[in-house]
Amino acid sequence: MSASTPRGALDGIKVLDLSRVLAGPWCTQMLADLGADVVKVERPQAGDDTRHWGPPFLKDDAGRDTREASYFTACNRNKRSITVDMAHPEGQALLRRMAAEADVVVENFKVGGLAQYGLDYASLKALNPRLVYCSITGFGQDGPYAERAGYDLMVQAMCGLMSITGHADGQPGGGPLKVGVAVVDVFTGLYASNAILAALNARDNARNGTGEGQHIDMALLDVGMAVLANQAAGYLATGQAPGRAGNIHPSLAPYQDFRSRDGNVLLAIGNDGQFARFCQACGHPEWAQDARFATNTARVQHRAALLALMEPVLQTRSTAEWIALLEDKAVPCGPINTIAQAFDDPQVRARGIRRELPRDAGDGIAHVATVANPMRLSGTPVSYHRAPPALGQHTDEVLRELGLDASAIAALKAGGAI
Structure with missing residues (x-):
């Protein structure tokens, strides 16, 4: 040294x-x-x-x-x-x-x-x-x-x-x-x-x-x-072993990847305020007022119905357009990078x-x-x-x-x- x-x-x-x-x-x-x-x-x-x-x-x-x-x-x-x-x-x-x-x-x-x-x-x-x-x-x-x-x-x-x-x-x-x-x-x-x-x-x-x-x-x-963190805690609380669900989060919704117009985009919405801002930005403020989707617990319970509404909308913009739209609205949204793309990311480089x-x-x-x-x-x-x-x-x-x-x-x- x-x-x-x-x-x-x-x-x-x-x-x-x-x-x-x-x-x-x-x-x-x-x-x-x-x-x-x-x-x-x-x-x-x-x-x-x-x-x-x-x-x-x-x-x-x-x-x-x-x-x-x-x-x-x-x-x-x-x-x-x-x-x-x-x-x-x-x-x-x-x-x-x-x-x-x-x-x-x-x-x-x-x-x-x-x-x-x-x-x-x-x-x-x-x-x-x-x-x-x-x-x-x-x-x-x-x-x-x-x-x-x-x-x-x-x-x-x-x-x-x-x-x-x-x-x-x-x-x-x-x-x-x-x-x-x-x-x-x-x-x-x-x-x-x-x-x-x-x-x-x-x-x-x-x-x-x-x-x-x-x-x-x-x-x-x-x-x-x-x-195993929350997955182990869930099993200890219920006695039920969780299973595989791809990129879906078992306790949050929407918290997963979606098809965009040109690839994939990831949404990581962790609270009701973020969901309401997402709905407003994508032109569907009524989703946040729907009793099935107003709270995270409700969204998890009605995940299939929510995804049926969201998936067509997410495909109307490119990944970059979604990121640009949501970035200043405090809605977590990002690309699914390769490792090469991750190393080239401006934040990673900075x-x-x-x-x-x-x-x-x-x-x-x-x-x-x-x-x-x-x-x-x-x-x-x-x-x-x-x-x-x-x-x-x-x-x-x-x-x-x-x-x-x-x-x-x-x-x-x-x-x-x-």
């Missing part, structure tokens, strides 16, 4: 990242963006699995595909990469030495998988009682499924998310669908980073802090259930969502494009000081900080520990 880089909120926090794929790396990228020094430990020669999950691949300076998948870059910004063989006794010793100086360890191995290497919570706590140790698994540290491997797609199915995603049975394209992003992994990373911050505060709080860290048990299935980070790993990749962290802190802003690293790019640097000289590092390389 350069001298001109603002100090982050987590400046001084050291994180040893033993995780791979998405949930764990998403968590540690959040911490790195906030200023923590995150050292990502990868397997020699192979690295994180997602380095190979392509296409698509990063391109070199000449525009040719490299052997590094773009997937990896989604969740490994601002980290330093080292390669260590944790199955090697000297590799294990290195990692224990690093953990003794760390504030946080994040891992996503199977339950009990790190005990054989002396890298489990009990072993590392004995070396460093202040350590906050976060384990991320599919199903948690206990329960009948604890030993199972867990993946986002599996958990989206098991937690019920796929049962409420997609068109209803009997409709064209009906059937359960996964979300287009591994949202359970992403949410697990977010919950994990929140839990880590809470544990650090509990450790360091001057009034009631213990001075000790703790073990955090994060499970994809737990998170999948938690983010907010600087695309970030180009220089990479000096000597691998022919000069810059890596990433998506900005959405947290905007006025005093300790997120920084973008490192591109997602090349495999093992910082091994020598980190080991020198541990106190190893060139001959000791060379010996570790020769012995296969790094």
